[in-house]
Amino acid sequence: MADKKRSPNASGSSFGWIFQTAAGxxxxxxxxxxxxxxxMKGECQDIEILLDDSTKIYAQAKASSLKTSKNEIAQLKEALTSLADCPNDSAALIYVTNHLNPLKSKSPEVYANLLTSFDGFMDDDKQKVCTYLRDLGEKDFNTGKFKVLSIKFSGDDDTERYGIIKRVIDEFLENAGVVGKGQKALDEWRLIFGENNSKRHVSLSKKEAIFPIILIIIEHQVDEDLYSRVCNLDLYSDVMEKYDSLVRGLPSKYEFFTRVRSEFLKAKELSHLSKEEYIIKHWTDYNDEFQKLIPNEQERESFIKIVLMATIKKRETINDIKIAAGIK
Amino acid sequence: MMIIKEIEFFPRGDKSRKAKRFEFDTSRNYIFSSYNGTGKSTLIRFILYGLCFDIPATRKVKFTDYVVTTTLDIDGKDVKIIRDSASIHIEDNTFVLPQDTHLIHSYLFGITNTNLLNNLLGTIYFDQEKGWTLLNRGTVIGKNKFHIEEFLQGLKGSDELLQLEATLEKKNQVLEKYKSMKAVALYKDKLTNTSGVIEVHQDIDKPSRRAELEKDKLGLLLEKEKLEKEISEYKDIIKGNESFLAWLERYRIHVKCECGQIVEVSKNTLEDYNDNEELNRLEIKRREIQLQDIKKKIAKIENEIAEDHEIHSQLFTPESIAELYDKRVVELPVETEIIEKSIGQLNKEKKELKEKINLESQKNNDWLIKLNQKILYYSKMLKVDGYIDTENPCVFTDIKSLSGAIYHKLVFSYRLSYNLILSEQMGYNLPLFIDSPSGREVESSAVKEMISILKRDFSAHQLFIASIHDFCEKDGKQIVMNGDAFEFADTAQLELDL
Structure with missing residues (x-):
């Protein structure tokens, strides 16, 4: 007799894994x-988020690709069965899927690309879910905590596939005043969250998830545009090439970092100077200490202005991202 | 200040044998036996070998077969050097000889000038054979040379001299290139005179995939180097920040906030400190991940290169490679006549530069004056001053026809002076190793006089004197050799002392 057990579909399961990371x-x-x-891949669910009131968001992610092509209802039932096992500390029980009509509803627009609470379900759909729960024997399932998140996640092209995720990332970065770094942040988070997927029992703290993004933002943060706001010399590329490691290193040296930060904040408070005004007015305060290292006057001026800008921007970025992420 | 406290050695790979150990006096060490062949010279050479000098094997003792541990006292601190052939371990650091010789000797002797390091052995060691024929230019032992000009350059150490030496070094490199080119040019002449047009099999003349792979590999290696440099820079930054913090925390500074609260300055209360450090650590982590990735890629390319090499080695027979080589040689723009002219010109410039360096090393060199005074002083004392140039004895010597005994005393005068002058410059007394001061033709009264000079003028130096004469000295340590010092195996491994 032929063995009916099917081996896991490699591309199907890898797609599911990618989707879980995106949902996370x-x-x-x-x-x-x-x-x-x-x-990611917690003890109980695919995604478990610990909140500051010690409750947890539990999420079950189910992806459908052309290769797996499981139907909506079958996956919904699987998710309900799994979410029913969650402990009582749950803040929300979420079924995440890339089906745009995850409940096979007559009004799919209510659910497509949205997070919808059970209370917001159409009456027919509420009834449907309750029936499935009864059939599955899950009488104690707390529907008050149940939510469905539908995310469009399909296509072979990453730009298309990650469109919704990228939008959420862009919104987060915009809250922190950062633009144009969404794609890099997405790539980094795919790696970080994906890595956590394979680590047993090790959670990713908010700081661990957020700080790598700060690095991406501050990397080459002072571009030619920012430079030309504080310097009229046409030496940006020369200085960046010649003193690359110093431009990178100085803002990381605490003595330098804290000195620039304090002096700028003082000037800002006393004279209401913007960072550009501060750099133009005060770059000469740092002239002596770099005189030996950079004998050429114009190069020195450009260099000092670049590192001052990089240091102040770095501090601003850390602050803004921490506020946007609620890190104290 | 450097003192040799003890030496221990055992044959490599045979830990079951008990190591031989010799402890030394901080002042005088007389290594004595009344007959030859007991291992006196070998013991001295073992000490120098342990100090990482390039000491050749003796007829029966091959130093590289032994693991030697030397314990030194460097400025009051015990330092162990473990030498296992070319591998050296000093305080958790591993070095490799001969590349790291200067580095190790700089650390042990506190000398950083390359010219002085090149001539160091000649100032501290009289070998029983070569040692007593070396006055100011020649062999100390094995490949170790002594050149008075280089020694004087090192003593003077002026910027101008360093620049001249750098120019000479460059000239030497160019000259080496021209010499290689000349060999190729001569071969090219031979080919064009005999073969006419050279045909090469088409497949071998085509650039292989290997060139492409090598190019990719080079790109990755550069990237790897850049990442490693950046990782090390961030590690240094973290270290710097930590020491800044440690310095701050040491004072236990407390500050009063506007709200009246008193807060101690620490890692946790310094604004932005922890964030900054976390970001620095992440900078390293990110690069380490990238580095791993690049290393994997390099390994993959290396595998491909090996495979490509295998494929091509089947295509490239020795004959076809030779054909290709001939074709390339014929295409090279090298002309024998022009190259020979250039070599002649370079040799001339090199000679002039050398003369200039020699003159510069003697000009306004107070150390040369001091050295000459010392040489005259000792040669007068040993009554051999009549045989040398009294104006500038250290550079000019023309004493080929002297008898062995006079020469022996002159060598003694010169070499002691080198040691004293270098000791004066270094600000501490260098050790001195004298093997068999009693030369064949030297009368015993002269030997006694030499010993009394050593006792008087080298009382603050650590001395090692090996001799078959018992000087009956009670003022130091007498190490009596009875022939079993190197008997680890069944057959005695000894060399014959003269």
């Missing part, structure tokens, strides 16, 4: 203010 990023960022940490 989405849920983490949309709950960032109250999230403390996240565990």
């Amino acid at each position: 990023i989405y849920l983490f960022l949309t709950n960032i203010k109250h999230a403390e940490s996240i565990k």
